[in-house]
Amino acid sequence: MSTNAPPPLKLGTRRSRLAMAQSGQVAERVRRLTGRPVELVEITTFGDVSREHLARIGGTGVFVSALRDALLGGGIDFAVHSLKDLPTTQPEQLALAAVPVREDPRDALVARDGLTFEELPDGARVGTGSPRRMAQLAAWARSLGRDIEIVPIRGNVDTRIGYVRSGELDAVVLAAAGLRRVGLIGEATELLDPGAVLPAPGQGALAIECAASRTDLAALLAELDDPRTRAAVTAERTLLAALEAGCSAPVGALADIPEEGQDVTELRLRGVVGTTDGTTLVQLSTTGRVPASAGEALSLAQAMGRELADEMLAKGAAGLMGERAH
Numbered sequence: 543m544s545t546n547a548p549p550p551l552k553l554g555t556r557r558s559r560l561a562m563a564q565s566g567q568v569a570e571r572v573r574r575l576t577g578r579p580v581e582l583v584e585i586t587t588f589g590d591v592s593r594e595h596l597a598r599i600g601g602t603g604v605f606v607s608a609l610r611d612a613l614l615g616g617g618i619d620f621a622v623h624s625l626k627d628l629p630t631t632q633p634e635q636l637a638l639a640a641v642p643v644r645e646d647p648r649d650a651l652v653a654r655d656g657l658t659f660e661e662l663p664d665g666a667r668v669g670t671g672s673p674r675r676m677a678q679l680a681a682w683a684r685s686l687g688r689d690i691e692i693v694p695i696r697g698n699v700d701t702r703i704g705y706v707r708s709g710e711l712d713a714v715v716l717a718a719a720g721l722r723r724v725g726l727i728g729e730a731t732e733l734l735d736p737g738a739v740l741p742a743p744g745q746g747a748l749a750i751e752c753a754a755s756r757t758d759l760a761a762l763l764a765e766l767d768d769p770r771t772r773a774a775v776t777a778e779r780t781l782l783a784a785l786e787a788g789c790s791a792p793v794g795a796l797a798d799i800p801e802e803g804q805d806v807t808e809l810r811l812r813g814v815v816g817t818t819d820g821t822t823l824v825q826l827s828t829t830g831r832v833p834a835s836a837g838e839a840l841s842l843a844q845a846m847g848r849e850l851a852d853e854m855l856a857k858g859a860a861g862l863m864g865e866r867a868h
């Protein structure tokens with residue numbers, strides 16, 4: 543073994559089971575890619591400590607600011623975030639070095655007795671703290687003529703599933719990606735069709751960040767980037783930004799980017815905004831031609847996001863978002 547072995551790369555991570563799982567998976571890929579050891583450095587964020595509902599503390603960035611401070615202070619070399627927790631404006635001093643291949647973007651239902659959403663009886667209590675999920679679940683229940691009570695909850699994956707195990711709630715809704723990453727996807731009783739419930743912009747994707755000044759490191763991490771995922775989440779996040787909504791706003795978005803070699807000639811971007819009681823939803827989609835190159839895909843993704851936002855705003859989307867997150 544060489545005496546001047548490179549020092550370990552420090553990967554800053556939140557302490558939650560989900561954050562540790564996704565950081566561990568990225569650390570393994572970076573180790574294999576660079577041959578360098580990767581050390582996990584645990585950091586507590588405001589979002590982990592606060593007991594407040596996310597909708598009340600604003601949501602935007604509560605899980606990421608402590609990690610970003612450590613990146614800028616040099617305490618860590620890179621960080622892994624859930625992309626859907628990242629504010630839409632990227633600070634100049636930080637590089638979004640890679641957006642790896644996306645995990646399942648859908649929401650998952652975890653219900654008692656293996657029930658699907660449509661099988662829930664009148665009076666069923668369904669837990670979620672997300673205004674986006676509240677709006678779409680309430681609208682879905684209304685369309686079924688079903689009387690479902692949406693109960694505001696928050697907490698990590700185990701806490702939320704615990705409400706169903708204990709019998710306190712009939713079901714909860716979580717991101718399928720989170721369940722997969724912590725090995726609990728078997729608890730899901732239904733993967734929700736995006737036609738009924740659109741996921742949060744960027745859901746299921748990770749963001750790997752480092753200081754923009756670390757150009758060599760950024761280039762190394764860029765090996766983990768998946769251009770197709772980056773184009774999809776760019777369309778979704780451009781829509782979110784153009785609606786001037788925060789990550790706690792009742793906004794859902796999903797871009798379908800066809801796999802290479804797939805016989806598809808169109809990209810599709812779907813978006814939804816609604817009131818949390820589900821009485822009003824503005825749900826629209828737009829399509830674009832499949833681009834020739836990754837660079838072209840990004841500008842097309844941005845154009846589609848802006849175009850869909852304009853159409854949604856013309857249909858009254860701004861009035862449905864309530865108080866804007868900051």
Ligand SMILES: NCc1[nH]cc(CCC(=O)O)c1CC(=O)O
Nearest residue numbers: 624626716717719720745746747
């Ligand atoms: N807001 C918390 C959060 N941020 C990312 C995920 C799940 C994983 C992902 O979307 O990548 C979750 C939990 C959830 O929504 O159930």
